[in-house]
Amino acid sequence: MRVISLVNQKGGCGKTTAAIHLAAALSLAKQRVLVVDLDPQAHASMGLSAQGESGPTIADVLCDRVTTREALRSAPCELTLLASCQRLAEFEEESARLVGPEQRLRSALEEVADDFDFALVDCPARADGVLTANALCASTSAFLVIETGAFALQGALRARALFEEVAEQQGSRFDRRVLGTMFDKRTRFARELLVALHSRFGDEMYDTVVRSSVRLREAAACGRPVFDIAPRSAAADDFHSLAAEVLGDAPVVGRELGGHVASSVARAARVVAARTSKDLPNGSVHVPN
């Protein structure tokens, strides 16, 4: 199982939307996908029509009150959800009394590792908390979600530095990728910002940049992925393309290949892809970090 965390310390940059729709797109590509809502605001749960307070949630799993399997729920687009609730915020306080609190999610996901191909973790808008540390510890890939709007570049650099620091402290190694969201190409500002992001994160950025779309907002209001309400929209196209890129990113490896090895596999795959598409001149191989 590949575990992908969507991280940024800035709120409102599209982490939850990206998590829901990437998961749905992967599910439509015949992958078994688990969505883990690790944000106490529970927006991913709401976006998948789940009421967090009505049953066991990720908070109960992290506090060992229920097993992971007991907390799983079915969601639209044949997704499976580990819902969140406001009580998850209490885990931050409770974690002070636990041993290895940042390893809780990894242990929880190992329990269901054989049942899913992908687990997408929607992180809270706080990169230095124990919840994000849990996500990064469990991850094989971390996506830095960057909104192509005001303060984005500076915020992105800070967020990246911060989550690398967190990862270093936790001893976790994972593949780092950058995903641009909420792109409105009609504005020159957004175009300039995307060029700046490309020059800074070029190798790590996905080709697909998720465009700003009213359909995504409508989908969130309906509690369903955009593929259910507007399957031919530009937003649906974007997430299909992103899912194809994620699937082609690296071979789907076993859980035991997590961490550093998975990262190496991904880098090797990118080098091969770059060679194939003649991006690199002959004789010079630049391995993305």
Added chain:
Amino acid sequence: MDALALLCNLYGDGPSTLKRLRAHGVLRIEDLGARQAGDLATLLALTPAITRRFLKEASALEQRVLDSADAVNPVEQAHAPKRAGREVVRGKQAMLAAAAQLWTELDRTSPVPQTQHATESAHVQEEPVVKDGTPLAAAELDRATFEALHGIGIRTLEDLAGMDSEVVAAASGLGLSQVLFAQGLARREARAQIECTQRAAPSDAPEELVVCILQPSAPTDSRFSPSERAPAQWLSEPSGSQCEHEPAADEGAGPFA
């Protein structure tokens, strides 16, 4: 993300455009340079005008990405092999020098007619003198539009303004909107030229440079349509010695002062 993907996100339809380009063998942004605009227009289902703009943006972005790569890793770029068939100009100063050289060459090979008052220019002597009407160059058309119009024999603004837009678009290869825009410019410029001529010195006076200062738009107070309750002085015409847009000194600046 490579530069081609960036281009598709910035000026295309994102992943759809990228997929189409890659499916037809365009794997890098450099490959676009070898493609004809007509082929690409068919491939991407775009109008020729939009395709030309896409190619123009591709060229600019390619250069920009190269410059950016220079700034990021000059050592690696210095050892990178040169691409065949095309000289790559790197760095701002070098690019400016190359652009200046290119423009000099272009001026030498295809002179552009200047405005009628620029008598010292050698280019005017080479061009056939336009006797009736205002030269096309008087309108602030971009170079591509100017050349396209000039290429189909349009020499004066009056000719351009009087021709059928669709005929001009079909003959020149320009988009209809571009032609309409150019015609709008031509009409405006022709009107301005006529006004300038009327205000100019008598014809027997020695020829001198006529400086046309366009009137600024009317200030807010003169656009104001006073109601019936407005004071009579606002409705009165200004005296003949003053500009029609300026209020008389004794009547104040108007209701919004």
